[in-house]
Amino acid sequence: MLEIIRIHNELLGTYxxxxxxxxxxxxxxxxxxxxxxxDISYLDPLPATGDIYLLGGAEDAAQLLSLTALRKGSxxxxxxxxxxxxxxxxxxxxxxxxxxxxxxxxxxxxxxxDVVTTPxxxxxxxxxxxxxxxxxxxxxxxxNHSSVTTLGADTQPFGRVIEGNGNGVAGLDGAINKNxxxxxxxxxxxxxxxxxxxxxxxxxxGSAIASVDDELAVRYATWRRSLLK
Amino acid sequence: MLSPRLRFAIAVAKSASAxxxxxxxxxxxxxxxxxxxxxxxxxxxxxxxxxxxxxSGTNGKTxxxxxxxxxxxxxxxxxxxxxxxNLAWGAANALMSPAxxxxxxxxxxxxxxxxxxxxxxxxxxxNLTRDQLHRMHEVKRVADRWHVECTEASNTIFVxxxxxxxxxxxxxxxxxxxxxxxxxxxxxxxxxxxxCGSYLTWLRGNYSCTCGxxxxxxxxKFKKGSAAYRNAILANVVGEVxxxxxxxxxxxxxxRTVVKDFAGKTAHFRLTKNPASWTEALSAELHHEVIxxxxxxxxxxxxxxxxxxxxxxxxxxxxxxxxxERALDMAYRIHVEGVEAVLANSFEEAIxxxxxxxxxxxxxxxxxxxxxx
Numbered sequence: 367m368l369e370i371i372r373i374h375n376e377l378l379g380t381y382x383x384x385x386x387x388x389x390x391x392x393x394x395x396x397x398x399x400x401x402x403x404x405d406i407s408y409l410d411p412l413p414a415t416g417d418i419y420l421l422g423g424a425e426d427a428a429q430l431l432s433l434t435a436l437r438k439g440s441x442x443x444x445x446x447x448x449x450x451x452x453x454x455x456x457x458x459x460x461x462x463x464x465x466x467x468x469x470x471x472x473x474x475x476x477x478x479x480d481v482v483t484t485p486x487x488x489x490x491x492x493x494x495x496x497x498x499x500x501x502x503x504x505x506x507x508x509x510n511h512s513s514v515t516t517l518g519a520d521t522q523p524f525g526r527v528i529e530g531n532g533n534g535v536a537g538l539d540g541a542i543n544k545n546x547x548x549x550x551x552x553x554x555x556x557x558x559x560x561x562x563x564x565x566x567x568x569x570x571x572g573s574a575i576a577s578v579d580d581e582l583a584v585r586y587a588t589w590r591r592s593l594l595k
Numbered sequence: 596m597l598s599p600r601l602r603f604a605i606a607v608a609k610s611a612s613a614x615x616x617x618x619x620x621x622x623x624x625x626x627x628x629x630x631x632x633x634x635x636x637x638x639x640x641x642x643x644x645x646x647x648x649x650x651s652g653t654n655g656k657t658x659x660x661x662x663x664x665x666x667x668x669x670x671x672x673x674x675x676x677x678x679x680x681n682l683a684w685g686a687a688n689a690l691m692s693p694a695x696x697x698x699x700x701x702x703x704x705x706x707x708x709x710x711x712x713x714x715x716x717x718x719x720x721x722n723l724t725r726d727q728l729h730r731m732h733e734v735k736r737v738a739d740r741w742h743v744e745c746t747e748a749s750n751t752i753f754v755x756x757x758x759x760x761x762x763x764x765x766x767x768x769x770x771x772x773x774x775x776x777x778x779x780x781x782x783x784x785x786x787x788x789x790x791c792g793s794y795l796t797w798l799r800g801n802y803s804c805t806c807g808x809x810x811x812x813x814x815x816k817f818k819k820g821s822a823a824y825r826n827a828i829l830a831n832v833v834g835e836v837x838x839x840x841x842x843x844x845x846x847x848x849x850x851r852t853v854v855k856d857f858a859g860k861t862a863h864f865r866l867t868k869n870p871a872s873w874t875e876a877l878s879a880e881l882h883h884e885v886i887x888x889x890x891x892x893x894x895x896x897x898x899x900x901x902x903x904x905x906x907x908x909x910x911x912x913x914x915x916x917x918x919x920e921r922a923l924d925m926a927y928r929i930h931v932e933g934v935e936a937v938l939a940n941s942f943e944e945a946i947x948x949x950x951x952x953x954x955x956x957x958x959x960x961x962x963x964x965x966x967x968x
Contacts, residue, residue, distance in 0.1 A: 376786035385903030392931045425733045427792035508898040586927040
């Protein structure tokens, strides 16, 4: 049973990222891989045994609450260290970093990614497309944030920005550290880009998974890519 | 007495309105824009001689404004904004009327400025949930702006549905507030206290925070019910504040529903534009055949990610057709939830594919206006 843990959706669910869990479960099902989505609220302890952990975008106060809860016991960090898959979007990506800075304070992050987030000077809102070395075709999504994220010297970006802003620094989006993925792409990103969902499933299962023919998913992803400027 | 400049501005705006109607527009946006271009102070100057009532919130603004206008019209002539014309120029256009009352629907982001300019006697605040986030950015950001303006507006009586924590927070420091509760209801974006940032404690739709924000202490309490029912009550609370006799509304009158015939088939349109209104619409009775129309223009919200926050499970067993500019976003969203739809290239094609005589149409904002208004 593939355990998909959707973390604090009541806090990290502002921008529709809860759909990432639904797409993973659906695409696992197409391969007869049994998967279960477990919602973990702010008040629940985070299970240590998850295969895939998901974090989404949030408003500021909610982001801080989520981070405070996730610090307890460093469970997410330990899970990532043993190779669990972590996908974090926007505010979720920011709290995985070494720190993030608000207008009022500097906050220590969870340390899964060597990145630092600071306030930007304008809101970055709109369609975004990136090219990641992991995929043959560009990934599309929607971004809506005002902070910018700088990568540490040895940190690998998730992709290069083709359209939009991403991290807002150096034309890059997101960051990767082994099976930990951070990105600014909403959409939800796994609905818009099924090949990314499949990569996460493969990493979680630990071996290649069968290819599937979900004509509607391909048609949708292709159409959204065709809208790129 | 109106200033010469204001009189000139009104004259130009009115002739523009007539011209605009001649070419088939509703004639509400252009004259208001002209009025404000010639006399930027027009809204406050025109509001000065009137009793102004404003209505705002994410969902239910237009129908509730209509209800308040009919209640207040028992007291005298009422100037009111037309369907959805809720930005500054819509207000300016309505205020040109000589009526002694003005009942205006106001966009959430424009509300603070319009309160400051019109010094309203009553403001009705319905609800705040996620909508058009590419423009609003965050619900809390809108609530913060309201909070500042509501605290300042000392002449205004606020009628606030405090079952919504954002509405309660917006008016928590206002001087005159009628706090209305319907016994609580869950809020899709209400996990965090908008006032202090703590995790809100929710129990059966009622919330309380360590900072004291709660819906358990209200001035008027009513039983639970649908959004349409609540808005009818809230409209009558406004009526009570201005001493107008109550009017009984049916829920249908307060729903954004329009029935229209298409070649012998009856389409029952319902406006669905954000997670809260979709969830409300999907909880109601639907015909066997359902058409979903999705666009993503500015007022629809250009990002469709929020579709994933709505459960479409109620559509299982129905015959579903999807159309609109973002039909594929919708088709794939419901596909993952186990609802397979037929894709149509246009609404006309969708309705021609239907076999029955009555069809439910759940419709995005811009499509709703194009198809039924």
